[in-house]
Each structure stands twice: as C-alpha cells, then as structure tokens.
Amino acid sequence: MKLLYFAWVREKIGQTEENLPLPEGVSTVGGLISWLRARSPGHAAAFADPRLIRCAIGQEFAGLDTPLAGAAEVAFFPPVTGG
Amino acid sequence: MPRILVQAADFNPGAELARLGGEETGGIASFTGIVRASHGGSPRIAALTLEHYPGMTEAALAKLAACAQARWELTGCTIIHRVGRLLPGENIVFVAAASAHRGDALQAVAFLIDYLKTSAPFWKAEEREDGTRQWVAARAADEAAAAGWDE
Numbered sequence: 001m002k003l004l005y006f007a008w009v010r011e012k013i014g015q016t017e018e019n020l021p022l023p024e025g026v027s028t029v030g031g032l033i034s035w036l037r038a039r040s041p042g043h044a045a046a047f048a049d050p051r052l053i054r055c056a057i058g059q060e061f062a063g064l065d066t067p068l069a070g071a072a073e074v075a076f077f078p079p080v081t082g083g
Numbered sequence: 084m085p086r087i088l089v090q091a092a093d094f095n096p097g098a099e100l101a102r103l104g105g106e107e108t109g110g111i112a113s114f115t116g117i118v119r120a121s122h123g124g125s126p127r128i129a130a131l132t133l134e135h136y137p138g139m140t141e142a143a144l145a146k147l148a149a150c151a152q153a154r155w156e157l158t159g160c161t162i163i164h165r166v167g168r169l170l171p172g173e174n175i176v177f178v179a180a181a182s183a184h185r186g187d188a189l190q191a192v193a194f195l196i197d198y199l200k201t202s203a204p205f206w207k208a209e210e211r212e213d214g215t216r217q218w219v220a221a222r223a224a225d226e227a228a229a230a231g232w233d234e
C-alpha cells in the first residue's frame with residue numbers, strides 16, 4: 001500500500017510518501033490513522049486531531065469508516081483550500 | 084468535452100472566453116479568481132503557494148465539470164487552476180460555462196467555483212510580508228456554499 005501525504009500533513013510527517021503493507025488488525029481509514037499515530041512523533045503530530053484529516057483511496061475521497069481492503073494508494077491531507 | 088487545465092503558467096481569460104463561443108452559444112459566464120494581498124488582517128500576503136494531488140486533481144475537476152453538464156444545458160465548460168507560487172494580483176483560478184441561455188451559464192459558474200473550493204485537492208500556503216508562512220485553513224462558509232447546491 002502506498003501512502004501519500006500533502007500540505008501540512010506532509011510537513012509534519014517529513015515525508016511525501018511511504019510504502020507499507022496493510023498493518024495487521026487495521027481494516028478502515030480511521031483504524032489506519034490510529035495505527036500511524038504511533039509510528040513517529042511526526043505522524044503523531046500530523047494525526048493528532050482526526051477531524052482535521054481528509055483521506056482519499058485510489059484518488060477518491062473516503063471517510064473514516066471506509067474499508068482499506070484492496071487499497072493500493074491512500075492519501076492523507078488537510079481539508080482542501082483551492083479556488 | 085470540458086477543458087480542464089492544472090498548470091503553473093498564467094492563463095488568458097479573454098482567450099478562454101473566445102474559445103467557448105459558437106453558433107449555438109447564447110452566452111458565456113465566467114469567474115476569474117485573483118490572489119488577494121489583504122485577508123482582513125495584518126500582515127498582508129506576500130505570496131501564495133498552491134500544492135495539489137496530481138492525478139486526483141484532474142479527476143476531481145473532470146467530475147465537477149460533468150456534474151455541471153448534467154445539471155445545466157451547457158455548450159461548453161472550462162476549469163483552469165494554477166499551482167506553484169503566485170503573487171498578489173496574479174490569476175489563480177478560472178471557471179467558465181457557455182450555454183444557449185444565461186440562467187444555465189450563470190448558475191453553472193457559481194456551482195463550479197463553490198464546489199471546486201471544497202472538492203478539488205488543492206492547498207494554499209500563505210507567505211506574509213513579515214516573513215512568516217502558514218497553511219490556509221478551510222472556511223466553514225465555503226463548505227456551506229457548496230452544501231447549498233445539494234438542497
């Protein structure tokens with residue numbers, strides 16, 4: 001599974017992307033956020049408040065309850081601010 | 084086919100409007116967004132840097148254009164969004180809709196810009212005149228404007 005990070009999520013984590021297998025016991029976006037929080041202090045800072053995190057699976061917006069089964073590309077980022 | 088561009092380069096709103104004309108087009112409505120130096124407080128904005136999610140951005144804008152074309156009778160639709168570092172006064176975004184009738188064109192443009200703000204993966208970082216830098220927070224008013232089209 002490829003994880004992509006954008007904007008301040010990327011800056012807090014200090015990486016633009018990382019590759020890892022779906023962690024054992026993790027089945028949803030919300031579960032992955034909880035798991036990632038323990039990965040490094042940067043991850044903990046980025047994912048401190050899940051209400052400020054948006055997710056896309058396969059480049060489509062996904063919610064906290066969305067299942068990760070079969071996901072190849074998962075992106076985490078702040079609420080969008082274009083326009 | 085909608086015309087969708089995500090680019091660092093500037094665009095020419097006049098030339099874009101001219102592309103949308105045609106014998107079946109009764110009118111063209113458009114919105115051009117410009118980088119503003121003043122955001123209601125000090126210090127002022129020295130520059131904006133636009134980051135996006137390549138691939139998803141184009142897909143999200145294509146979906147947005149398709150929604151507008153399904154909802155209104157359009158003869159053409161253009162969405163252009165710039166990325167990278169932009170200075171106050173520079174163009175940042177352009178949306179336009181052409182239709183046989185003004186109502187469809189005007190409503191489609193309002194829908195496109197309202198929804199673009201909440202559904203396309205762009206993020207703005209502000210550089211202030213005092214040298215500080217900060218990511219722009221999403222505005223509840225933008226969420227409300229986009230949600231208004233769902234009612």
